[in-house]
Amino acid sequence: MGHIQTKLRDGDAHTRSEKSLFQSIREEDIGPRTKRSASSPTGIGRASIKKDETKVTNVLVLSQDEDGNKMVNNYCFMRTIGKGSYGKVKLCIDNNNRPYAVKVLNKSALKRVKKGDETAYSDVLREIAINKKLNHENCVRLFEVIDDPSNDKLYLVLEYVSNGSIKTDTALSEDKSKQYLQHIINGLEYLHSQKIYHRDIKPENLLLSKDDVVKLSDFGVSHLSTTDDDTLKVTAGTPAFLAPEACSEAPYSGRAADVWAVGVSLYMMCFAESPFSGDSYMEIYQSIINKELVIPDSASPDLRDILTRLLDKNPKTRITIPEIRKHSFMVHVTSPNKYEKIKVSQKEVDDAVLTGTRSNVGEKQVVMDVRNHGQDHLSTNSINRQFSVVESL
Structure with missing residues (x-):
């Protein structure tokens, strides 16, 4: 299989969707927990969130634990477990040792990436608005959005899915x-x-x-x-x-x-x-x-x-x-699929992170039309340009 075809098959460079968010990392890889810094706020983790809601936090507190690990509110950042076109994904642990996958995005950089009449930030708002509403065991959950208007970082606290993707080089039974x-x-x-x-x-x-x-x-x-x-x-x-x-x-x-x-x-x-x-x-x-x-x-x-x-x-x-x-x-594997219907309004897309400013998201769905892409989207320079919107924590 040629290099280009592999890229096209896996969607490594040219799609606007994130690359593999989680790699095959198991929860036992996290290691022992340590004490939290006294400056770390509590009550922001999953324990305070009902099953059917996503918490939105507009205050950001940066600190360190006693081992020097960086913390955002009550989430201790352990290591990078994924990279995508517009963000990094960090393995994080809250005060109760619960693991999360936290996507870290740079808002100003996203707003500079033009997508027709809109920007890449518009797509992020739409993704958040949709994900906030989802409540199904076969969809990755969004537990919290941390968006401080005074900080350029946007944090999406997602369900940590520990066994990675089903992508494999070996056929399954x-x-x-x-x-x-x-x-x-x-x-x-x-x-x-x-x-x-x-x-x-x-x-x-x-x-x-x-x-x-x-x-x-x-x-x-x-x-x-x-x-x-x-x-x-x-x-x-x-x-x-x-x-x-x-x-x-x-x-x-x-x-x-x-x-x-x-x-x-x-x-x-x-x-x-x-x-x-x-x-x-x-x-x-x-x-x-x-x-x-x-x-x-x-x-x-x-x-x-x-x-x-x-x-x-x-x-x-x-x-x-x-x-x-x-x-x-x-036969023998199908079972009933139980769920409740949700509704996402345009206002909820506009207010997805509740920063106090309105986005310019319109009624149309803005996406990258893969039919119009050239081969340069597969180049290393292109990949680096896409990753440049991400800053380290």
Whole structure:
């Protein structure tokens, strides 16, 4: 597999969504806790947060513990566990030794990154507004937003998912793959019920808890619709996971496109390779649109059938989530998916971090159109330019 194709498959450089937020770090890697500095405020951690709400804190206190570890409010910063286009993710521990993944963003730098009529900061506000509302076991939770108007840093305190992503160079068993598929469709069905279309489903964004539960992460390019119409007009996401209909200029169904990406992810879980590849964006698009799906002989009849239906190039006949649940491949693993509906208003997007200033987020979803990217987005300089918006803690 060529270097460019690997980049395209994994979405390392050109997407606006974060790279893998969490690497395969287990909770026992954290090490022993030490005493907190007397200047560290208490009562800001998860213990004070109800299950269905995200706390917003507008006061930032920087300090150190007795070992010299940096602290933000009552979160002790241990080490960097992930890097993305617009931020770093730190492994942190609160006063009760509970681990969190804290995304650290630079607000002024994000506001300088233009995205059409808006900025990258607008996308962050939208992601926060969506994530604050989510409450499902198969979606990564946002526990707290720390945004002090007098400080240029924005801290997102996220659920720490200790076993990293499902991305692997080794094929999983069919039994394990169907278990993970159930978790994925549970989370995706929940998002779709809230009129949210993820648009970047891929193994890197499917994280595993210590209990082997898959959680959907990274809502940086997700689209929130204000109506029941799931028609999308702008392409976003990682090229190798785009549905055929999303590779053209025509509008497409957000639900069907997400299901296609689930199919590509299932294929990669089962065979540790992508069903569609190429050494350039155009080659990947042509492969997705024109290449006949080839399924290895090792696949069972049920796996072969569900992959064929998930990766149906016609979105109108592509399998749906309710049909996936009833498919013979999912026998003995499907269980009811319980959740409550949420609603995210435009005002909630504008006030996502409650800094006292209004953002310029409009009604349209602003995303990076991957169809218009050139090859320079794969260069080291390009990656460094994207990372330059991040400052160390």
